Amino acid sequence: MKRLLTLIATLTLALGAMAQQSLWGSEPIISPEINSDNSVTFRLAAPNANHVKLTGDFMPNEPVVVDGKELGFTVPKQASMTRNSQGVWEYTTEPLASELYNYHFIVDGLAIKDPNNAYIQRDIANLMNYFIIGGGKADNYKVQDVPHGTVARVWYDSPSATTTYRRMSIYTPAEYQTESQKHYPVLYLLHGMGGDEEAWLCTGRAAQILDNLIAEGKAEPMIVVMTNGCPQHAAAPGESHEGMYKPYGVGAMDGSFESSFGDVMAYIDSHYRTIQSAEGRAIAGLSMGGFHAYHISANRPTDFGYIGLFSAAIMPRKGVESPIYKDMDSKLATLFGHSPKLYYIAIGKDDFLFEANVELRQRLDKAGYPYIYNQSEGGHVWRNWRDYLVDFTQRLFR
Amino acid sequence: MKRLLTLIATLTLALGAMAQQSLWGSEPIISPEINSDNSVTFRLAAPNANHVKLTGDFMPNEPVVVDGKELGFTVPKQASMTRNSQGVWEYTTEPLASELYNYHFIVDGLAIKDPNNAYIQRDIANLMNYFIIGGGKADNYKVQDVPHGTVARVWYDSPSATTTYRRMSIYTPAEYQTESQKHYPVLYLLHGMGGDEEAWLCTGRAAQILDNLIAEGKAEPMIVVMTNGCPQHAAAPGESHEGMYKPYGVGAMDGSFESSFGDVMAYIDSHYRTIQSAEGRAIAGLSMGGFHAYHISANRPTDFGYIGLFSAAIMPRKGVESPIYKDMDSKLATLFGHSPKLYYIAIGKDDFLFEANVELRQRLDKAGYPYIYNQSEGGHVWRNWRDYLVDFTQRLFR
Numbered sequence: 001m002k003r004l005l006t007l008i009a010t011l012t013l014a015l016g017a018m019a020q021q022s023l024w025g026s027e028p029i030i031s032p033e034i035n036s037d038n039s040v041t042f043r044l045a046a047p048n049a050n051h052v053k054l055t056g057d058f059m060p061n062e063p064v065v066v067d068g069k070e071l072g073f074t075v076p077k078q079a080s081m082t083r084n085s086q087g088v089w090e091y092t093t094e095p096l097a098s099e100l101y102n103y104h105f106i107v108d109g110l111a112i113k114d115p116n117n118a119y120i121q122r123d124i125a126n127l128m129n130y131f132i133i134g135g136g137k138a139d140n141y142k143v144q145d146v147p148h149g150t151v152a153r154v155w156y157d158s159p160s161a162t163t164t165y166r167r168m169s170i171y172t173p174a175e176y177q178t179e180s181q182k183h184y185p186v187l188y189l190l191h192g193m194g195g196d197e198e199a200w201l202c203t204g205r206a207a208q209i210l211d212n213l214i215a216e217g218k219a220e221p222m223i224v225v226m227t228n229g230c231p232q233h234a235a236a237p238g239e240s241h242e243g244m245y246k247p248y249g250v251g252a253m254d255g256s257f258e259s260s261f262g263d264v265m266a267y268i269d270s271h272y273r274t275i276q277s278a279e280g281r282a283i284a285g286l287s288m289g290g291f292h293a294y295h296i297s298a299n300r301p302t303d304f305g306y307i308g309l310f311s312a313a314i315m316p317r318k319g320v321e322s323p324i325y326k327d328m329d330s331k332l333a334t335l336f337g338h339s340p341k342l343y344y345i346a347i348g349k350d351d352f353l354f355e356a357n358v359e360l361r362q363r364l365d366k367a368g369y370p371y372i373y374n375q376s377e378g379g380h381v382w383r384n385w386r387d388y389l390v391d392f393t394q395r396l397f398r
Numbered sequence: 399m400k401r402l403l404t405l406i407a408t409l410t411l412a413l414g415a416m417a418q419q420s421l422w423g424s425e426p427i428i429s430p431e432i433n434s435d436n437s438v439t440f441r442l443a444a445p446n447a448n449h450v451k452l453t454g455d456f457m458p459n460e461p462v463v464v465d466g467k468e469l470g471f472t473v474p475k476q477a478s479m480t481r482n483s484q485g486v487w488e489y490t491t492e493p494l495a496s497e498l499y500n501y502h503f504i505v506d507g508l509a510i511k512d513p514n515n516a517y518i519q520r521d522i523a524n525l526m527n528y529f530i531i532g533g534g535k536a537d538n539y540k541v542q543d544v545p546h547g548t549v550a551r552v553w554y555d556s557p558s559a560t561t562t563y564r565r566m567s568i569y570t571p572a573e574y575q576t577e578s579q580k581h582y583p584v585l586y587l588l589h590g591m592g593g594d595e596e597a598w599l600c601t602g603r604a605a606q607i608l609d610n611l612i613a614e615g616k617a618e619p620m621i622v623v624m625t626n627g628c629p630q631h632a633a634a635p636g637e638s639h640e641g642m643y644k645p646y647g648v649g650a651m652d653g654s655f656e657s658s659f660g661d662v663m664a665y666i667d668s669h670y671r672t673i674q675s676a677e678g679r680a681i682a683g684l685s686m687g688g689f690h691a692y693h694i695s696a697n698r699p700t701d702f703g704y705i706g707l708f709s710a711a712i713m714p715r716k717g718v719e720s721p722i723y724k725d726m727d728s729k730l731a732t733l734f735g736h737s738p739k740l741y742y743i744a745i746g747k748d749d750f751l752f753e754a755n756v757e758l759r760q761r762l763d764k765a766g767y768p769y770i771y772n773q774s775e776g777g778h779v780w781r782n783w784r785d786y787l788v789d790f791t792q793r794l795f796r
Contacts, residue, residue: 030644048507109446112510118523118635119642125516131642145639148565152550155572167546174553177669237516241543244517244529246428271575 029088031116032103032131038095040131042103044114047087049107053078054091056103057383078106098136099383100205102128121203123382124194125237125247139212140390141205146215147174151207153197153239156267161260162252166228167235168264169197171207172272173214173221183273183280185397186223187306188264189389190285190292193313194249196236197228200389203382209389220397222282223272227264229285229292231256251288253313255322258295265303277305278338282396284308286385287353291315295324298331301338306396308344310388311351311380314360329367336369342395346374346388353380427486429514430501430529436493438529440501442512445485447505451476452489454501455781476504496534497781498603500526519601521780522592523635523645537610538788539603544613545572549605551595551637554665559658560650564626565633566662567595569605570670571612571619581671581678583795584621585704586662587787588683588690591711592647594634595626598787601780602684607787618795620680621670625662627683627690629654649686651711653720656693663701675703676736680794682706684783685751689713692758693722695738696729704740704794708786709749709778712758727765734767740793744772744786751778 031043042054061074081089102121105112113120117129132138150172158166176184189206191199200206206224213219230250234240237247269276283304285293290312297307317325336343343364347357364371374391376384429441440452459472479487487503500519503510511518515527530536548570556564574582587604589597598604604622611617628648632638635645667674681702683691688710695705715723734741741762745755762769772789776782 046508107508108506110444110505110510111513112508113513113525115509115511115525116523116644118520118525118645120518120525122516125514127511127513127516127518142641143637143639147563148553150550150552152548154548154575155546165545177552239541241541243540246514247516 029116031114032129034131034133035092038098038133038135039093040096040133041090041092042081042105042114043116044081044089044105044107045087046089046107049083049087049089051108052081052083052089053106054081054103055079055106056101057381058093058096058099058101058103081105096133098133098138100130100132100138100141100386102130104129122198123203124249137387137390141208141386142212143208144212144215146211148211149173149207149214150177151201154271155235156263158260158263160263162231162256163234163240165234167197167239168228169201169226170268170272171201171210171224171226173210173223175221176223176273181273183275184221184223185275185280185282186225186268186272187393187396188225188227188261188281188283188293190227190229190283190289192285192287192289192311193251194230194247195289196230196233196247197226198236200224200226204389205386206389209386210393213390213393219393222393222397223268223274225264225268227261229257229289231260253288253291253317254320255295255324258292258299258324259322261292261296261300278302278340279305280397282306282308282342284310284344284389284392285312286310286388287313287380295328297340298328298335299324301331301335305340306342306344307340308342308388308392309346309357309360310385310392311347311353312345312357312360313353314356332364332367332369336367343369343371344374344392344395345371346376346384346391348376348378348380348384350377350379351384427514429512432529432531433490436496436531436533437491438494438531439488439490440479440503440512441514442479442487442503442505443485444487444505447481447485447487449506450479450481450487451504452479452501453477453504454499455779456491456494456497456499456501479503494531496531496536498528498530498536498539498784500528502527521597521601522647535785535788539606539784540610541606542610542613544609546609547571547605547612548575549599552669553633554661556658556661558661560629560654561632561638563632565595565637566626567599567624568666568670569599569608569622569624571608571621573619574621574671579671581673582619582621583673583678583680584623584666584670585791585794586623586625586659586679586681586691588625588627588681588687590683590685590687590709591649592628592645593687594628594631594645595624596634598622598624602787603784604787607784608791611788611791617791620791620795621666621672623662623666625659627655627687629658651686651689651715652718653693653722656690656697656722657720659690659694659698676700676738677703678795680704680706680740682708682742682787682790683710684708684786685711685778693726696726696733697722699729699733699736703738704742705738706740706742706786706790707744707755707758708783708790709745709751710743710755710758711751712754730762730765730767734765741767741769742772742790742793743769744774744782744789746774746776746778746782748775748777749782 033041055078059076064071081091114129283293290309297304431439453476457474462469479489512527681691688707695702
């Protein structure tokens with residue numbers, strides 16, 4: 001038996017290394033396994049390990065303690081997994097609420113991915129295993145048995161950007177294929193610091209959210225344009241001729257992305273059947289993308305009828321000389337003078353940008369500008385941004 | 399210092415688990431690092447590990463030995479990595495030839511991904527880190543500073559398939575956007591057992607290969623259609639409402655995929671500006687996809703002017719009753735009676751399907767049917783299929 005296990009282990013390692021078509025490379029271990037009560041069982045074959053733990057954003061938080069001293073913030077607990085006689089470690093959670101969750105194992109102190117879970121999300125340089133518990137709000141993020149839109153990765157010329165040939169992701173609703181004369185509204189959806197044109201599709205589940213809401217009649221069929229908000233990069237990591245560098249948390253809050261945004265709109269309006277007025281255009285973004293949406297909409301006061309700021313990084317740009325960031329009081333006055341149909345602010349009460357958004361709301365309140373405010377639990381996290389997108393898109397173009 | 403390291407380790411683990419935007423989640427470790435002489439340095443922080451090894455398809459092969467007995471085949475060697483005083487393990491290879499390589503670490507016997515490499519390929523259920531050494535043939539697979547085509551994931555109706563609403567990937571060349579009246583030839587490109595509509599794009603690097611060859615004038619601008627050849631699945635794992643199951647090596651060699659192929663062609667010809675004749679159509683596939691291409695072209699003898707069989711799984715389907723597989727001698731006679739411009743067979747001399755392809759060539763030779771034969775080194779591996787695609791596409795539509 002030991003000999004057989006050694007052989008299997010050797011072959012598994014070897015075949016993985018050979019980039020052989022992986023017909024024989026997978027172990028008969030299922031992890032994660034979502035049980036009927038929505039508890040989840042995780043398994044890892046690690047016969048030589050002394051201690052295997054599991055952590056994820058479904059675990060209760062606990063204070064961080066170093067050398068006996070609490071550091072004043074919390075992180076998810078680590079659960080010890082139990083080893084069986086074959087060297088497979090296992091842990092089953094409590095029943096979990098409906099959500100998209102991330103997790104990883106910690107084997108003798110080393111954080112590793114789950115080798116039995118092929119589903120992975122990239123956030124900047126970080127790869128994360130994930131799973132979805134349905135039966136509640138995360139049904140919005142699951143692939144359902146509904147018509148599916150087309151997702152295209154497109155390169156476009158952007159003569160006014162730092163990199164003049166750039167990549168973006170475009171979602172067109174399922175009916176766009178058959179309603180060949182109809183023109184559609186467009187949501188421009190912007191990512192945060194360090195993100196790229198893949199972020200809202202991968203971690204944000206934007207295509208699934210739109211497919212599901214449109215199929216249920218809860219959102220209007222719309223085009224969704226997901227740009228790359230870092231003008232120093234033409235595309236997501238590995239997708240441009242910069243090559244396969246290690247991505248880090250760069251962004252642009254110097255006016256360069258905002259001032260090149262007309263190139264994006266010109267491309268979309270000339271290549272897709274769009275409604276080319278404020279009634280047919282929305283712009284929204286998370287974190288740095290909220291900052292971008294805030295300034296793009298104020299600098300183009302007649303272009304967007306719907307504006308969404310999700311955990312927006314609203315902050316003064318002292319020392320930044322871009323005209324994009326100047327005279328915001330007067331620009332906001334002009335924007336609200338055109339009575340946008342929706343000005344939407346959402347943030348979690350634990351978000352480190354919460355105070356900045358309090359100040360933003362005070363500024364709008366003082367001037368008497370109407371907006372909708374969605375305050376949620378939690379912090380600066382994707383689960384909030386997915387929920388904000390679900391809420392925001394139902395308010396558009398109707 | 400120890401306290402600081404503990405804190406950093408705690409935070410790194412914690413932030414990864416929180417699905418926080420990963421602005422602070424990455425370590426300052428670069429791995430892999432491609433050195434100027436094309437040697438590659440790998441690094442892994444694993445301070446608690448006793449023994450860390452590295453293996454990959456760039457390592458020399460060695461015989462598999464279990465209990466002192468050679469088993470008669472070879473696998474890539476495992477190299478021991480060296481630990482520095484901070485607990486970072488390191489290994490530098492010899493200078494490597496130009497290629498796309500896969501690798502992983504083995505920490506105290508446990509195979510893990512490189513946490514510092516965000517670049518990963520999925521082959522069925524297996525995720526593999528990869529890197530590319532340029533300066534030679536792999537320049538065909540790298541993203542170069544050239545015009546880039548559009549890649550779209552599209553859902554289409556397939557009334558004659560097992561699952562009647564299905565997903566495929568479609569590459570349109572860069573100039574398709576601007577040459578708005580021109581009609582383009584189409585290459586239908588099929589994956590192997592267990593693969594899906596993502597396989598040729600991800601592991602096969604089809605979009606990069608086409609971008610580069612077209613930009614160099616070595617290949618004609620063409621549309622490339624990458625289907626899902628497993629009719630029991632509507633889409634790649636996680637992309638259909640089957641949900642996030644663990645993918646395994648399924649396929650279809652029962653005639654069902656081949657007999658539904660007209661639905662794919664009808665969709666493409668009605669939604670894209672195509673050349674709708676044998677002169678403007680090619681079909682090629684790897685392994686099971688080569689088997690599919692062999693039978694689809696023989697059953698539709700006037701539709702394809704170019705046929706490519708890459709490591710094709712040509713084998714008799716005894717006990718399978720589909721009319722698709724019957725009367726192949728007479729079908730091949732009809733096909734070759736229409737003088738296809740190219741019948742192309744490629745296989746590695748170590749491929750387990752080599753003998754089956756010897757028999758195929760004997761069958762063609764005996765009947766006097768012309769074909770081009772590309773025999774390479776190596777076995778049933780993606781690096782061969784990428785090279786075959788580079789060679790095959792240069793022979794199409796000119």
